[in-house]
Amino acid sequence: MAKQIKIKRISKLKGQITAPADKSISQRAVMFSALAKGSTQINNFLDCADCRNAINAFKAMGIKFKKNREASGDVLYVQGKGLLGLIAPKKPLYMGNSGTTMRLLAGILTGMNFKTELTADPSLSRRPMKRIIEPLRKMGANISGIKINQQEYPPLKINKSCLKPIEYKMLIKSAQVKSCILLAGLFAKGKTTVKELLKTRDHTERMLQLFKADIKVQGLSVSVTGAQELVSPGKVFIPGDISSAAFFIVAASLISGSKIMIKQVGLNPSRIGFLEIMRRMRADIKILEKGAKLNLSEPYADIQVKASKLKAVTISPKEVAYCIDELPIICVAACFAQGITKIAGASELRVKEADRIYSMVTNLRKMGADIKNIKDDLIINGNNKLSGAVLDSYGDHRTVMCMVVAGLLAEGVTVINNSECIDKSFPSFMKTLKSITELT
Numbered sequence: 001m002a003k004q005i006k007i008k009r010i011s012k013l014k015g016q017i018t019a020p021a022d023k024s025i026s027q028r029a030v031m032f033s034a035l036a037k038g039s040t041q042i043n044n045f046l047d048c049a050d051c052r053n054a055i056n057a058f059k060a061m062g063i064k065f066k067k068n069r070e071a072s073g074d075v076l077y078v079q080g081k082g083l084l085g086l087i088a089p090k091k092p093l094y095m096g097n098s099g100t101t102m103r104l105l106a107g108i109l110t111g112m113n114f115k116t117e118l119t120a121d122p123s124l125s126r127r128p129m130k131r132i133i134e135p136l137r138k139m140g141a142n143i144s145g146i147k148i149n150q151q152e153y154p155p156l157k158i159n160k161s162c163l164k165p166i167e168y169k170m171l172i173k174s175a176q177v178k179s180c181i182l183l184a185g186l187f188a189k190g191k192t193t194v195k196e197l198l199k200t201r202d203h204t205e206r207m208l209q210l211f212k213a214d215i216k217v218q219g220l221s222v223s224v225t226g227a228q229e230l231v232s233p234g235k236v237f238i239p240g241d242i243s244s245a246a247f248f249i250v251a252a253s254l255i256s257g258s259k260i261m262i263k264q265v266g267l268n269p270s271r272i273g274f275l276e277i278m279r280r281m282r283a284d285i286k287i288l289e290k291g292a293k294l295n296l297s298e299p300y301a302d303i304q305v306k307a308s309k310l311k312a313v314t315i316s317p318k319e320v321a322y323c324i325d326e327l328p329i330i331c332v333a334a335c336f337a338q339g340i341t342k343i344a345g346a347s348e349l350r351v352k353e354a355d356r357i358y359s360m361v362t363n364l365r366k367m368g369a370d371i372k373n374i375k376d377d378l379i380i381n382g383n384n385k386l387s388g389a390v391l392d393s394y395g396d397h398r399t400v401m402c403m404v405v406a407g408l409l410a411e412g413v414t415v416i417n418n419s420e421c422i423d424k425s426f427p428s429f430m431k432t433l434k435s436i437t438e439l440t
Helices: 023-033 049-059 099-110 130-138 175-185 204-208 242-254 273-280 327-335 346-349 356-365 397-409 418-424 429-435
Strands: 004-007 010-018 036-045 064-070 073-081 118-119 144-146 149-158 168-169 193-194 212-216 222-227 236-239 259-266 284-293 300-306 339-343 370-374 377-382 390-392 413-416 438-439
Touching: 010 242, 010 429, 023 036, 023 049, 023 073, 023 204, 023 370, 023 429, 049 418, 064 118, 064 346, 073 418, 099 130, 130 144, 130 149, 130 242, 144 339, 144 413, 168 390, 175 193, 175 204, 193 370, 204 212, 222 346, 222 356, 236 418, 242 259, 242 284, 242 300, 242 327, 242 397, 242 429, 273 284, 327 377, 327 397, 346 356, 356 370, 356 377, 356 390, 356 397, 377 438, 397 413, 397 418, 397 429, 429 438
Parallel strands: 010 259, 036 236, 168 193, 390 413
Antiparallel strands: 004 413, 010 438, 036 073, 064 073, 118 149, 144 149, 193 222, 212 222, 259 300, 284 300, 339 377, 370 377
């Protein structure tokens, strides 16, 4: 049943929250733990729709999981079976709305000695898969999707293949594509190399190193030598998701009198572009070094945010690649920043769970924002005033949370329809928000 969220203006945000575990890292931890021999304990695991789809896929291929809910967060135990320990599933594997699970799992399954099919919900079934299919075919993979014009879409059919290592030059800036090729490379005898156009998030490389893979990173080049078993580190800790924390960072920056602490925020160098942009916008953000875990494979620390007067910025296409998930909430921040914010080259926003350029522009205009879309660029004139309106999620979890933040600052009541998709990455978002909300 479709859900609806109603939001009113609040006076301020005060208090302390813990950022929900990082979804991208949680999904990878499931996959790597399943492919390593022995038991792995994943601490602070994110229990959300995307991660549950990843777990269910590996359960169908013979991997055993046990989950405990503890005060410090969910703990997931995974009994891995080694690189070639998976068994053929009895039916197609359902990926739901998770592009990460589908694209990374496709790379893994091309190395199996059985055939599989990956299906998806209507939204993911409209997302392009040729970007992974072409390099996988170059490796010898027998993989195909539904062909429409020059593109291929889910469901994906994967038959038994004999993979060979390749050197692949990326055509787009995508950590999912890079990861897919590297994971397929685990099953090819020899060295598989991916050369990027621009350095993208490196969660896969860091986790491959953690699981003792033969991997080398040099500049924009990443190489993995295949046909070698992964070694479980025993325990993996998942830091907080900066993409989820971003909604609270922007809200606290914009709402006068606010001051919040967000604990355990992941500070992977390939993910902090959002913080750098917010600081350029003159947000009052402090990374608290005391107790920070900055030398781990995935660094994290506590963040303090105070309300401030934001200033408009220009965001280049290069910067877009480092904050693609946070761009929608930056749009909300720009609506209240002094001056004109320009975001250039945001085409990748069009192939997410929804066309996020369309969803953000349409919803924010309904609220009275001065926002324009010219090709793949966004131009936002900060007017510091929004009004409540009836909005739609367009099936996108990040659009919902962005509109909630906008509603906290708008005059009147904001209604967001079809908001159940929020479960994809942050099921407790509204509960967390309520815990630090002070009403007018």
